[in-house]
Amino acid sequence: MKNIAILGATGSIGQNSLAVIKSLPQRFRVTYLTANKNIDLLQKQIAEFKPKGVVVLDSCNASVLKKLLNGTVEVLAGEEGLEEIVRRDDVDIVISSLVGFAGLKPTIEAIKHRKTIALANKETLVVAGELITALLKEYDVSLIPIDSEHSAILQCLAGEDRSHVAKLILTASGGPFLTTPKESFASLSVEHALAHPNWKMGNKITIDSATLMNKGLEVIEAHWLFGLPPEKIDVVIHPQSIIHSMVEFIDGSVKAQLGLPDMKIPIQYALTYPDRLPMNGRRVNFPKLQSMTFFEPDKEKFRCLQLAFDALALGGTAPAVLNAANEVAVGAFLEKKISFEKIPLFIEKALSQHTVRHAPELAHIIETDKLTRNFVGALL
Ligand SMILES: NC(=O)c1ccc[n+]([C@@H]2O[C@H](COP(=O)([O-])OP(=O)(O)OC[C@H]3O[C@@H](n4cnc5c(N)ncnc54)[C@H](OP(=O)(O)O)[C@@H]3O)[C@@H](O)[C@H]2O)c1
Incomplete structure (x- = not known):
């Protein structure tokens, strides 16, 4: 069983990641979720996936959520909260799916704590590709792309x-x-x-x-x-x-x-890499x-x-x-x-x-x- 932290759980990639994790309960468990402002959706995700803790970037929203949850789930706030959860022992894989430059620091922190990275936040590699590549080597960490293009290339390169x-x-x-x-x-x-x-x-x-x-x-x-x-x-x-x-x-x-x-395909591939597992859903219909x-x-x-x-x-x-x-x-x-x-x-x-x-x-x-x-x- 792998424990997963999703940075940006309320976003498009975050929600697709939760759908993948839900379909593979014997393999994956969510331990931490994060959001910026959308605490309504985060609350629903907490009720369904029962994480140990959550991080809300926006401190006002974090305080509101803390009151609503009344101590049932740990609530952290701000950038420090993001960096804190990726360090913890009950995280094996970090899905890095914040949007923009905000994804850089928590992803670096996760690498330094030897977590496997499933990377959607392309901005991390855009702004700091050289640094990230060196850190992955230094800490002997795997980073698997979620972006469908890079997942496709990884799949084409298998065995080559x-x-x-x-x-x-x-x-x-x-x-x-x-x-x-x-x-x-x-x-x-x-x-x-x-x-x-x-x-x-x-x-x-x-x-x-x-x-x-x-x-x-x-x-x-x-x-x-x-x-x-x-x-x-x-x-x-x-x-x-x-x-x-x-x-x-x-x-x-x-x-x-x-x-x-369908982003669920590259997300599942990143989480199970190098395995390939069955997935329900529509298929390419070539005659059509x-x-x-x-x-x-x-x-x-x-x-x-x-x-x-x-x-x-x-x-x-x-x-x-x-x-x-x-x-x-x-x-x-x-x-x-x-x-x-x-x-x-x-x-x-x-x-x-x-x-x-x-x-x-x-x-x-x-x-x-x-x-x-x-x-x-x-x-x-
Ligand atoms: N969507 C795709 O299909 C797709 C495909 C390939 C790659 N990507 C990449 O994946 C990343 C996420 O894309 P997305 O489409 O999922 O974005 P999105 O729907 O806008 O979601 C962004 C997530 O990050 C949170 N967030 C926003 N600003 C933040 C900040 N400053 N600090 C901390 N959290 C913040 C949001 O919280 P709130 O919801 O609370 O605002 C939300 O959970 C991007 O780098 C994108 O390029 C996306």
Whole structure:
């Protein structure tokens, strides 16, 4: 029996993770859950999964929940609470599914306490890939990706010699604006941008999918997970989201992983890796599907994808700048303070004013994140 802590239990990945854990009661038990503000849903999850403790980031909400639970379940608050639970002995696996930069510190703490990491929070590897890779080695810890593209690549690589890999091919649905002319980007609504054609996800990643920044972040994530240079990581638009990614080998063979778009599949694979267990659910129906299509991404129209490749090439603290500027710009778009077309402009400005620091330590990454947020905040 493995004990699991879910960071971000009330989010889209958190809820899908609980559904997977519920279906495998002889293998997994939830010991800790965390939320930011959504204590109503957290309360329901506590009633169903009976964790030993919970963390609520927001201190007011933590106090409210503490009163409501009346000592039946331990309630911790804030960032310290997140870092405290991942250290505990009654945690074997940490599902890192907070959104954004907030996921970095608790994930590092979990690695330092030798917990297996099931990683959804791609921002952790984007901002601190070099540091995380070194820590995984130093503490001899496994980190298994939950992102469907990286799970697909991991599955394609099973049984293969890594030196036989020619390139990785990440697929992207293209988001809701794949065929929308760039001239219309200034007038796109938040509601329209949140209507992803294939996946139901949290708001931040849904906007990242619409700008294609999500694919850019995934290119950086793939670079650190699989150790390939940017020129060996391709992106291809595949609107049906049936192929989740591919690996091309040195003999020209290509392996792909296919499935319906359902995050429970990569979550279960990450939790049971390297085992594969049965899962109920719909299956790909090829005669009904009939065709799958592929296109080159338009990096002029979707500038964020090019900016992510640029930040990866710059290295050091540049991806932390990309990430922080993107988080602030996406937040401003969601609050209807800026238009959709402005998102890449703020990121580009933040990157161009930054002096890259190579081989950054955690303190440099945190400082870069803070300075970039201030810079973009002032521009806004
Ligand atoms: N959703 C997907 O299908 C998917 C697929 C692949 C990768 N990912 C990655 O997985 C991560 C989570 O995505 P998501 O879609 O599940 O996000 P989400 O639905 O927005 O959920 C985020 C979770 O983190 C909590 N949270 C938000 N801000 C926080 C903060 N500052 N400190 C602590 N907790 C905070 C939220 O709590 P409240 O609910 O209380 O606000 C919620 O539990 C992201 O990095 C995303 O890129 C997601």
